[in-house]
Amino acid sequence: MESSPPTITVQVKFAGRTIPVELPTSASTAELKLLLQPLTNVLPRGQKLICKGKVLADAASLSSMQVGDGSKVMLIASQGLHQGEGPITKNSSGLAPSAKRTSNVKDNQTLKPEIISKSRAERWKITGMQAVPEEVWDCGSSIRVLDVCNNSIEAIPQKIAAVKSLNKLLLTANDISDGGISWEGLSCVDTLTVLSLSQNRLVTLPPSLGTLTFLRELRIANNMLGSLPVEIGLLKQLEILIANNNRITSLPSSIGDCESLFEVDLSSNLLAELPKACGNLHNLKALHLRNNGLNSLPPTLFKKCWRLTTLDLHGTGITNDILRQLEGWEEFDERRRQKYQKQLDFHVGSSGVFDEGADDDNRHA
Incomplete structure (x- = not known):
């Protein structure tokens, strides 16, 4: 032996x-x-x-x-050259972001019983609720937006299926864990276009996410997600995916089937590579990958993603010299410089300093 x-x-x-x-x-x-x-x-x-x-x-x-x-x-x-949310230190916390956030609301604050209105449903945030009020489910098709951000809600029950005309479900900064959402009920709401689950306690997303086929915007930042389900590729109308500050180590190749995506934020994760299928995202305009363990990009990214103008690779293993060697770099560089010039001309969204998109080779410890 x-x-x-x-x-x-x-x-x-x-x-x-x-x-x-x-x-x-x-x-x-x-x-x-x-x-x-x-x-x-x-x-x-x-x-x-x-x-x-x-x-x-x-x-x-x-x-x-x-x-x-x-x-x-x-x-x-060296400062900034890390993957994920930052270097692992002696005092690093394993808590979900929602457990670390502070709140100035009373835990036991209750709502006065009264008839629900559409405008009130949009203002139900930062009230200290631990559950969505029962009267919401009785409101049926009259609610378009349900905003219960910054509370202590732990569950979205099967009753969510009764809110048939819901367009936006905003659940940012609550205490929702993997078993806390009735995805079966949520899949019945075929009018849902915006779902925000950022700053909760999610570790996984189920395959049933793929049933939300009308979804245009998915926000799942600041959780503890290690991956995305293969079924995310079924979200053909998805335009915005915000999944920064998680623990995602890889992406399914089916992400390339999300043909409507134009903004993707995967900053501060644990990605070592991107699937080649990312080159199929022809409508992609902005790709944020700061603070990941990436050392390369899909070879067709610049050539096939011909609308891409914003790319953030700071704090990764990819430097500007590496970027310049990729096929299609010159065309990409021209597009983003034109965008930058327009921002200067109209005094919109620019600090006056052109960002190359990645770190220079001479930036090291």
Whole structure:
């Protein structure tokens, strides 16, 4: 039986923690940095490793730098060069964003019984509710917008199916977990075009998300989602997908079937790559990927996504030099510069500094 190669364990000190890392004795500094990425969320090019007062060179073997079993290595992270919401520190919280937010409303505040009105349904936010009032379900088809953001709501029951004419369901900043939504009931509301579930306690989204075929805007930011269901590809009318600040490690290739998408925000996740099918999003105008573990883009992204004008790759492994090597870069660059010039001409949405879209190669620890 073939024996395993000899290994060493290096003790890496970072942000109040000591992280033991086992790796082959022949490993290089670059290999150690790759192993540290998921343990710290710091991108390799944002890591500076120091042992015995010397900075460890990427290409050098650890043994040549006198790093052996039990050696102590200090990691210094460059600001902004991380995946997810930030570097993992000793005091990092595992709570969902909704559990960390503060609220100035009374937990037990109750609503006076009175006849519900459409305008009141739109103003039911920041009232401290723990459940959607029963009178909502009696209102039937008269409600177009239900806004219960910034409360303590834990569940959306099957009764949601009774609100037949609902266009917008806004549930941002509540306490909704995976089992808290009746997706079966929600799928009966075939007028729903906007669904906001940001800042809740969601870990997964069910396949039944794909039944919301009239959805145009889906906001699921600041949860603990690790992935998106394959059935998201059934949302042919989806135009806006906001899923930043989650724990998404990969995207299903079916995302390329969301042919109406023009804005996608996947910033501050744990993505290592994008599926090639992203090149099928021909209507895509804005793609936000800041603070992910990406080192490459789909080769046809610039060529096929011919409307793309906004691309944010800051805090990833993709630099401006890498971008310029992709096919279709020149056309993309021309489009975004024209957009920037229009903003300058009309004094709209521009700080006066042109953003290249990614970090320069010379930005490192």
